[in-house]
Amino acid sequence: MTAPQSRIVAVARLWLGTPYCHQASLRGAGCDCLGLVRGVWREVHGAEPCPVPPYTPDWSEPQGEERLWAEAARLLRPGTGRPGDLLLFRMREGAVAKHLGILSRTGETPAFIHAWSGRGVVESPLSAPWARRIVALFDLEQGSNPTWQP
Template sequence: MFTREALIAEARTWLGTPWHHQASLKGVGCDCIGFVRGAALPFVGPIAIELDYPETWHLYRAEPRMYLGFKERCQEIDTDDIRDGDVLLFGAGKGPAHHCAYVTPGGGLIHCYREARAVVEQGFSPWWRAKLRHAFRLPGIED
């Protein structure tokens, strides 16, 4: 078992890690999947998600790889039931979810994305809320 606070504290140690496609090394580089998997690793072990993906896979692939990877290892929850430390999946248009983040205290997100060029913590704005597709709870997190 681990606490939501411990997970968020670990996730925050990744702040400023540069965005780098397919990477997952704190302080060196990561993308959104690499960040979420890397911050969870000390608590839940590996979260298996296919890592051989192009930067633009979400533009032309219909299979929900990210969703299936999290569903295999985590508990899917209702998006109205999210709490600090839960994993959120986002998508745009009709394609599959292609971005992930952690919920942080006070209604925030911590995530890594290309436009920010690093792991950042920011508000869970209406723009992000409109793109929310799925939510997951890591196994072993205390409620």
């Protein structure tokens, strides 16, 4: 692992135990999966690359739009499956991808850190059921895509 990758994982682990709170992004107080990523981003890179508009728990599902995927692809480079990469999950067949996690460990016992409703921020094994839900990986180490324009 590179030093920046190690830092991303270490910072994400500081969020473990943070309660789940929709739209929040404050370590120890509350966050959802996007809030976790936003908070880790701020601690590692500084200011977020753009404001996040309010969103509902079912955001983009009624329209069937891959809004989270499109924004991540616009702002971040593709990941390669290294610790510190952002994981984007589709929670069920035919649904939009809208759950995020940070890859924390690879190898024989892969794991990821994510905020889960009812559980808060946890580090979970990246088991086969989770792994098959991954639809995209993004590089959190490099920061914003240099071609991004606000």
